[in-house]
Amino acid sequence: xxxxxxxxxxxxxxxxxxxxxxxxxxxxxxxxxxxxxxxxxxxxxxxxxxxxxxxxxxxxxxxxxxxxxxxxxxxxxxxxxxxxxxxxxxxxxxxxxxxxxxxxxxxxxxxxxxxxxxxxxxxxxxxxxxxxxxxxxxxxxxxxxxxxxxxxxxxxxxxxxxxxxxxxxxxxxx
Amino acid sequence: xxxxxxxxxxxxxxxxxxxxxxxxxxxxxxxxxxxxxxxxxxxxxxxxxxxxxxxxxxxxxxxxxxxxxxxxxxxxxxxxxxxxxxxxxxxxxxxxxxxxxxxxxxxxxxxxxxxxxxxxxxxxxxxxxxxxxxxxxxxxxxxxxxxxxxxxxxxxxxxxxxxxxxxxxxxxxxxxxxxxxxxxxxxxxxxxxxxxxxxxxxxxxxxxxxxxxxxxxxxxxxxxxxxxxxxxxxxxxxxxxxxxxxxxxxxxxxxxxxxxxxxxxxxxxxxxxxxxxxxxxxxxxxxxxxxxxxxxxxxxxxxxxxxxxxxxxxxxxxxxxxxxxxxxxxxxxxxxxxxxxxxxxxxxxxxxxxxxxxxxxxxxxxxxxxxxxxxxxxxxxxxxxxxxxxxxxxxxxxxxxxxxxxxxxxxxxxxxxxxxxxxxxxxxxxxxxxxxxxxxxxxxxxxxxxxxxxxxxxxxxxxxxxxxxxxxxxxxxxxxxxxxxxxxxxxxxxxxxxxxxxxxxxxxxxxxxxxxxxxxxxxxxxxxxxxxxxxxxxxxxxxxxxxxxxxxxxxxxxxxxxxxxxxxxxxxxxxxxxxxxxxxxxxxxxxxxxxxxxxxxxxxxxxxxxxxxxxxxxxxxxxxxxxxxxxxxxxxxxxxxxxxxxxxxxxxxxxxxxxx
Numbered sequence: 001x002x003x004x005x006x007x008x009x010x011x012x013x014x015x016x017x018x019x020x021x022x023x024x025x026x027x028x029x030x031x032x033x034x035x036x037x038x039x040x041x042x043x044x045x046x047x048x049x050x051x052x053x054x055x056x057x058x059x060x061x062x063x064x065x066x067x068x069x070x071x072x073x074x075x076x077x078x079x080x081x082x083x084x085x086x087x088x089x090x091x092x093x094x095x096x097x098x099x100x101x102x103x104x105x106x107x108x109x110x111x112x113x114x115x116x117x118x119x120x121x122x123x124x125x126x127x128x129x130x131x132x133x134x135x136x137x138x139x140x141x142x143x144x145x146x147x148x149x150x151x152x153x154x155x156x157x158x159x160x161x162x163x164x165x166x167x168x169x170x171x172x173x174x
Numbered sequence: 175x176x177x178x179x180x181x182x183x184x185x186x187x188x189x190x191x192x193x194x195x196x197x198x199x200x201x202x203x204x205x206x207x208x209x210x211x212x213x214x215x216x217x218x219x220x221x222x223x224x225x226x227x228x229x230x231x232x233x234x235x236x237x238x239x240x241x242x243x244x245x246x247x248x249x250x251x252x253x254x255x256x257x258x259x260x261x262x263x264x265x266x267x268x269x270x271x272x273x274x275x276x277x278x279x280x281x282x283x284x285x286x287x288x289x290x291x292x293x294x295x296x297x298x299x300x301x302x303x304x305x306x307x308x309x310x311x312x313x314x315x316x317x318x319x320x321x322x323x324x325x326x327x328x329x330x331x332x333x334x335x336x337x338x339x340x341x342x343x344x345x346x347x348x349x350x351x352x353x354x355x356x357x358x359x360x361x362x363x364x365x366x367x368x369x370x371x372x373x374x375x376x377x378x379x380x381x382x383x384x385x386x387x388x389x390x391x392x393x394x395x396x397x398x399x400x401x402x403x404x405x406x407x408x409x410x411x412x413x414x415x416x417x418x419x420x421x422x423x424x425x426x427x428x429x430x431x432x433x434x435x436x437x438x439x440x441x442x443x444x445x446x447x448x449x450x451x452x453x454x455x456x457x458x459x460x461x462x463x464x465x466x467x468x469x470x471x472x473x474x475x476x477x478x479x480x481x482x483x484x485x486x487x488x489x490x491x492x493x494x495x496x497x498x499x500x501x502x503x504x505x506x507x508x509x510x511x512x513x514x515x516x517x518x519x520x521x522x523x524x525x526x527x528x529x530x531x532x533x534x535x536x537x538x539x540x541x542x543x544x545x546x547x548x549x550x551x552x553x554x555x556x557x558x559x560x561x562x563x564x565x566x567x568x569x570x571x572x573x574x575x576x577x578x579x580x581x582x583x584x585x586x587x588x589x590x591x592x593x594x595x596x597x598x599x600x601x602x603x604x605x606x607x608x609x610x611x612x613x614x615x616x617x618x619x620x621x622x623x624x625x626x627x628x629x630x631x632x633x634x635x636x637x638x639x640x641x642x643x644x645x646x647x648x649x650x651x652x653x654x655x656x657x658x659x660x661x662x663x664x665x666x667x668x669x670x671x672x673x674x675x676x677x678x679x680x681x682x683x684x685x686x687x688x689x690x691x692x693x694x695x696x697x698x699x700x701x702x703x704x705x706x707x708x709x710x711x712x713x714x715x716x717x718x719x720x721x722x723x724x725x726x727x728x729x730x731x732x733x734x735x736x737x738x739x740x741x742x743x744x745x746x747x748x749x750x751x752x753x754x755x756x757x758x759x760x761x762x763x764x765x766x767x768x769x770x771x772x773x774x775x776x777x778x779x780x781x782x783x784x785x786x787x788x789x790x791x792x793x794x795x796x797x798x799x800x801x802x803x804x805x806x807x808x809x810x811x812x813x814x815x816x817x818x819x820x821x822x823x824x825x826x827x828x829x830x831x832x833x834x
Contacts, residue, residue: 115562128569
């Protein structure tokens with residue numbers, strides 16, 4: 001892994017939470033995928049730390065003319081402009097959050113791939129917690145109820161037809 | 175002529191499906207054996223008719239009959255034969271026909287192999303299956319007919335070049351087999367609700383079908399991911415694209431269903447939940463079909479932007495899912511509750527698995543649909559992208575993965591956590607070693623990564639050690655080990671492999687996410703650059719001619735510490751029809767990872783933009799998936815699943831002996 005020591009142009013991706021996934025689907029009309037040739041050599045910043053931050057921010061911003069691609073992955077002109085803009089702001093000394101806020105102010109909330117926590121996205125962010133909490137509560141309640149109700153559930157009583165069949169069988173036994 | 179016969183055959187199949195839907199269901203209600211017996215021949219006839227229609231369409235593609243609209247729109251005479259064939263399902267109309275073909279195939283399989291099912295259950299299952307077929311055949315005939323004629327055209331418009339790829343040729347059939355395979359679990363669930371009877375035998379019948387569908391889904395998704403990795407050109411393998419999510423959600427639900435059906439089969443518990451899960455799993459498949467076909471999500475994949483079709487599929491969705499859920503709400507409370515179990519037990523572990531998998535699945539669902547709903551209600555446009563999914567879904571999967579090795583060690587009904595932990599001692603030590611070693615080698619970070627690696631090692635060693643204990647790999651004599659391994663039920667080997675596969679996939683995901691390195695450079699012929707210990711020398715670019723494209727091929731000599739390793743030739747292609755450019759990455763696979771080279775644009779000074787990536791252990795992602803599918807296959811071949819429940823019951827053994 002000597003690559004990490006080669007200086008500029010080399011980046012390490014920050015680790016997202018380990019995701020268990022496989023993936024991708026059949027795809028059909030890829031005209032909408034902008035050819036994937038992201039960051040051009042000319043765009044890159046000399047300072048590797050700043051460049052790494054720029055790359056990280058780029059992955060959080062959506063290319064508005066492509067579908068479902070971050071500006072880091074897209075070669076559309078707009079994505080290029082945005083990448084350059086991000087780098088300008090960084091060089092001017094903005095923090096990561098300030099850069100994101102700047103781009104959002106210009107292009108709208110749609111540009112953020114990670115929706116911010118706000119009243120209209122509350123449900124989105126809370127869903128996993130609510131579901132998990134709900135499931136745990138339901139399980140606890142259920143098991144309490146059943147423990148209170150007593151032992152193993154009663155065996156299902158035989159239907160009249162089954163009873164009759166059983167009697168027949170038993171009678172035939174010596 | 176053949177095209178017309180195909181068309182006719184398709185309409186005939188619709189008629190047969192209508193009969194197969196109505197008569198057996200009616201017969202099952204009245205207890206009329208003759209009416210019920212209509213189901214099997216009808217299922218076989220329906221399969222033959224749909225198969226004929228499909229082959230007729232394929233014939234039109236192979237012979238390049240450009241008087242058929244879909245062939246004209248999606249094929250070309252210069253295309254290699256394999257892509258003429260895969261072109262059949264590389265478009266909306268044909269892919270729906272494939273969908274229905276696979277549906278008919280599964281229906282016929284139930285008719286053929288389901289001879290040990292109670293007659294009324296089999297009749298009802300086949301009737302429900304036919305109901306689904308009716309809905310989709312109507313959809314094809316009314317809105318997406320692949321047999322529509324146009325005035326003959328001299329040449330076709332060609333298939334999207336990005337789809338002209340071997341992995342993608344076989345990706346849809348696998349995926350559809352997975353989607354549609356879940357329809358069997360759905361039909362069984364609906365039939366059980368109609369019959370008002372459900373027991374362990376039911377779970378035993380449902381499990382193999384779900385297992386088969388799950389295997390196909392696993393392979394289909396892995397194939398799509400593998401394709402995205404080498405074709406899209408920047409080494410990404412999963413993008414949380416809505417259409418990817420559409421295939422991932424049924425996979426999560428099917429995985430949960432496999433595990434809950436296990437509880438139901440062994441302990442008769444979780445009945446009501448298993449039924450619901452069976453309904454939900456197929457509902458998610460249907461919803462995936464809706465999302466892709468309707469163009470609701472203008473994603474990279476949506477190729478049927480046609481509201482008429484969307485509304486039709488939405489109707490199918492509402493009727494099938496709504497109907498099934500209504501039936502569930504009405505009948506499920508009447509089902510008898512099953513056995514009790516302590517929270518710490520095999521059942522408890524499987525419940526945890528189900529809670530986390532379904533919550534994860536729901537999170538993906540909400541993340542996929544939220545922007546749509548929000549926009550239609552408030553008009554606000556937001557994006558929900560990978561950062562959201564990685565965070566929420568990733569956090570939900572962590573406890574599941576950490577708990578996974580415990581599951582197989584816990585006893586049914588009441589388990590001993592301390593004893594299980596003791597047996598996982600080796601796995602814990604291995605995980606600890608993994609953290610230390612990874613930190614020692616990769617001390618520059620990212621600091622979370624070694625824990626990810628440790629989690630993967632924990633799962634792999636945990637799965638392997640459970641299996642090793644059972645065959646007494648370390649303590650027994652060599653001959654005994656073999657004997658014991660033979661004596662172990664195949665599903666035990668299957669579980670071990672499937673869990674091991676998850677660990678391998680996770681290892682690949684963590685390594686490549688944490689330590690991928692990338693270089694983007696401008697190179698002129700003769701120049702060299704270095705990445706991950708490889709030195710690449712750019713020899714230049716030469717033009718070349720393919721069967722239906724022209725390309726510019728770059729040549730790179732790769733050396734490592736002075737000795738030559740390989741030569742790589744990434745290229746840029748321009749296809750003739752449709753006129754479209756693609757990039758073909760060149761990949762050198764080594765044990766440590768993939769060296770991935772992409773040729774970019776030509777620069778004014780005669781240089782070229784070159785993108786180099788080193789993706790450590792990335793192949794484990796797909797190897798893991800294949801191992802999972804192998805595990806599924808082993809389980810599927812288990813005698814206990816093949817023999818089926820009724821035959822065992824004939825032996826006069828009290829059923830209590832089977833509750834291990």
